Amino acid sequence: MQSVIKNAKKYHFLIQQLVTRDIRLKYRRSYMGYIWTLLEPLLTMIVLCFVFSQLKGKSDRLFPLYVLTGKLIYSFFSGATKSAMKAIQTNSAMLRKVNVPKVIYPLTTIFSNFIFFLLSLIVLVGVAVALQAPVSLMALFSIVPILLIFFMSTGIGLILATLEVFFRDMQYLWNVALTLIMYTCAIFYDVSLVIKHGYGWVLRLNPVYMVILLFRQSIIPSSVEPFAWQTLGITAAFSFALFFVGIYVFQKNQDKFIFYV
Amino acid sequence: MEKDVAVKVENVSMTFNLSAEKIDNFKEFVIKRLQGKVQYETFHALKGINLSIKKGERVGILGLNGAGKSTLLKIIAGVMSPTEGTVEHQGDLVPLLELGAGFDKQYTGSENIYLYGAMLGYSKALIDEKYDEIVRFARLKRFMDIPIKNYSSGMRARLGFAIATIMEPDILILDEVLAVGDARFRRKCIRKLKRMFDKGITVLFVSHSIEQVRKVCNRAVLLENGEIVADGDTDTVIDIYQQKLEIDEEE
Numbered sequence: 001m002q003s004v005i006k007n008a009k010k011y012h013f014l015i016q017q018l019v020t021r022d023i024r025l026k027y028r029r030s031y032m033g034y035i036w037t038l039l040e041p042l043l044t045m046i047v048l049c050f051v052f053s054q055l056k057g058k059s060d061r062l063f064p065l066y067v068l069t070g071k072l073i074y075s076f077f078s079g080a081t082k083s084a085m086k087a088i089q090t091n092s093a094m095l096r097k098v099n100v101p102k103v104i105y106p107l108t109t110i111f112s113n114f115i116f117f118l119l120s121l122i123v124l125v126g127v128a129v130a131l132q133a134p135v136s137l138m139a140l141f142s143i144v145p146i147l148l149i150f151f152m153s154t155g156i157g158l159i160l161a162t163l164e165v166f167f168r169d170m171q172y173l174w175n176v177a178l179t180l181i182m183y184t185c186a187i188f189y190d191v192s193l194v195i196k197h198g199y200g201w202v203l204r205l206n207p208v209y210m211v212i213l214l215f216r217q218s219i220i221p222s223s224v225e226p227f228a229w230q231t232l233g234i235t236a237a238f239s240f241a242l243f244f245v246g247i248y249v250f251q252k253n254q255d256k257f258i259f260y261v
Numbered sequence: 262m263e264k265d266v267a268v269k270v271e272n273v274s275m276t277f278n279l280s281a282e283k284i285d286n287f288k289e290f291v292i293k294r295l296q297g298k299v300q301y302e303t304f305h306a307l308k309g310i311n312l313s314i315k316k317g318e319r320v321g322i323l324g325l326n327g328a329g330k331s332t333l334l335k336i337i338a339g340v341m342s343p344t345e346g347t348v349e350h351q352g353d354l355v356p357l358l359e360l361g362a363g364f365d366k367q368y369t370g371s372e373n374i375y376l377y378g379a380m381l382g383y384s385k386a387l388i389d390e391k392y393d394e395i396v397r398f399a400r401l402k403r404f405m406d407i408p409i410k411n412y413s414s415g416m417r418a419r420l421g422f423a424i425a426t427i428m429e430p431d432i433l434i435l436d437e438v439l440a441v442g443d444a445r446f447r448r449k450c451i452r453k454l455k456r457m458f459d460k461g462i463t464v465l466f467v468s469h470s471i472e473q474v475r476k477v478c479n480r481a482v483l484l485e486n487g488e489i490v491a492d493g494d495t496d497t498v499i500d501i502y503q504q505k506l507e508i509d510e511e512e
Contacts, residue, residue, distance in 0.1 A: 017379040025367050093363040097356060098380050099339030167287040255342045258335075259277065260285070 007101055014100060015108055022083075022112035037116050038123050044071055045127070048188045065133055065220050068124055070187035073145070073212045076117035077153050078178050083109040084157025085164045085171060092261035102254045103247070106161040110154050118146075128219070138218045144232070145214040148239045152207060155242030158250040165253075165260050185209045191224065210235040262349055267432055267463040268314040268337060273346035275307040275332050275487075306332045307343070308487045316352075316431075319464040321478035321495060323471075323502045325509070328484040330467045334358065334436050337465065352431025352463075355381060359436070360421035366410040370401055370420060373409055377424050391427045398453075399423040400446075415443060422450055432463045471499055 008015070027033040045068045053063060060066070084106035088095065091105045128135055164170040184206040186194070194200060203209045210231060217227045262269055279302045307329045314320055322330045335341040337348055338356040363380065364373045374395055378388040396402050399419040409417060435454075458464065458477070468474055474481060474495065481498035483491040483505075491501045 013385055014379040014382075017376050021365060021368060021372070021376060024372070025365075028367065093359070094380055096335075096340060097338075097358050097363050100380065167285065167290065169286045169288065173287070258341050 011100060011104060015104060015111075018104065018108035019112045019115070022109055023115065026112075026116070034119075037119050041068060041071055041075065041120050042123050042127075045123075052188045060223070062131060062133055062220050062223055064127055065124070065131060066216065066223050067188050068127055069216050069219060070185055070212045072117065072120055072124060073149055073215055074182055074185050074187055074208060075120075076113060077149055077208050078182070079116075080110045080113040080153040081157045081160055081174070082171075082178075083113060084154075085160035085174060087161050088165050088257055088261060095258060095261055102257060103158070103250055106157055106250070107154070110150075110157055113153075114150055124219070133220060134222070135219060136221075138221060141218040142215055145211045145218070145235075148214070148235055149208070149211045151243040152211065152239040155239070155244070155246035158246030159242075162250050162253050165257050181206055181208055185212055187212075195225075207235060207238050210238075262351060265315050266313055267316045267318070267352060268312070268350045268465070269348070270310055270312040270333075270337065271347050271349075273307055273310045273333075273336060273343045273348060274305065275329070275336065275341070276344045277304045277306055278302075279304050305487050307336075310346070310487075310489060312482065312489065312492075314463060314465070316463055317461040318480050319458060319466065319478045321474035321481040321498075322465065322467045322484060323474065323481055323498065324484035325505075329487040330484055331436060333484070334434050334465060334467060338434050350432055353382075353428070354432040354434065355425055355428070355430035356434040357422070357425050357436065358434065360418040360425075362421075364409045364417060364421070367408050369408055370405040370412070371396075373420070374424055377421070378427075381425060381428075383428060387428070395420075395423045395427050398427075398449075415446070419446055426453060426457070429457055429460065429462065432465070433457065434465045436467045437469070471503070475499060 027036055030036065032039065045064055048067045048071070049064050052067075053060075087106040087109050088102070090109075094100075095102065095105075127133075160170060160174060184203055185208055186203060191200070191203065194203060213224060214227075214232060214235060216224045221227070310329075310333065322333065324330050332341065334356070335358070336343050337350065338354065338358065339348075340356075340358075363377065365376060368376060371392075374392060375385070375388055379385075396405060399416075399422070401416060401420060404412065404416065409420075412420070433454075454477075464477065466474065466477055478495050481491075481493070481495045481502075482489055483498050483502050485505070491498045
């Protein structure tokens, strides 16, 4: 742990440079630039709300918030894991030349994704205000699911980054897995129907859904099932376990990366 | 490690796994595993290398293609860990390997100076201070705001060289870098390196040009099939190398 802090000090300028690069390049050559961070989730939310409220027939006033909470968490998870997976390839030229802790490459891209995610939360605040949602002090609790999804994405991202070095087909497999994860995240449908038909357990197998559930419980408690400590405990344990497994797997294999990039 | 030693290589061996490198997708791996076909064909790039380089020595590393020169430099630079043995060094080490690779192609020249500098372990203050000097040396003032992808390979190499040599390191690793850029820039690089040499830095130099090695180095090491077969003053080792080359040609 001490060496981690020492390294963080020694490499803080490099880490800062790599995060800045990701942030700067993301919207380079785009006309509206960083506004897309807010506009993209907002437009997606409007489309999903329009399509699915038509299907459902009934209109829940807070449905846009329901969609947005799910979409924001899932987007961060998929974006962070995907870019972490490619981090070693992207930086392979650097990897061959200079000796810096390789974990910096996937970590910095997860950081930059996280920064964009935090910025996009502005949309959530805006929509909550516009809908006059009855947000309580419970909203402060949302910091917990936000941290959990960060640790979970980092853990999975590091495992994927390691696997991707050895097996290039990991990215296709992960895209398929992400589709499965997205549909079991209940981003744009009401969970109560799924639970009524006895398939609630399927959703509970999806750790990202659990985070979304915790996030919704803190922001729009009226739209979801009540909070349970058990959910929090399991999700937290799982996130931290993945985080440490990810670091372990990555560190254990990093000396071999250079032969495969 | 003794005080006057800059680089110490002890009993270093490097074994590459040839067959494993060919499998790069999961399907193939699973099938081969099931068939029991993951055979390990190995290649010994380096075998028990011992090398101690004193401060201020400029060591030329000679050898035919595949002798293990670049592998040895990569191990000393720390980008590759050896299968066996240890490598230590004292002082700042700057590797000049594959100049111009490692830039971000979408990033502009000036942004890349900071990114690349950070990679080499420079601080922001240092890069701020030396920025103009880097640009001037690379002669790229007009192109600083253009993405690197629009640079020619010579321009990239110039920028790479300018950034990497702005700080005078204690140990400099050069791998065939003097083969880049036009003749004028090459002379400029050599002048700059000469000035650094005069200050007594330690140099590890790989080149196929015997003349360059003779000019730059005050010690030479000859590698053959991953082993050191000659080590000593430049002229003696070059003679041995040339004899080997002649024998090779006769065959």
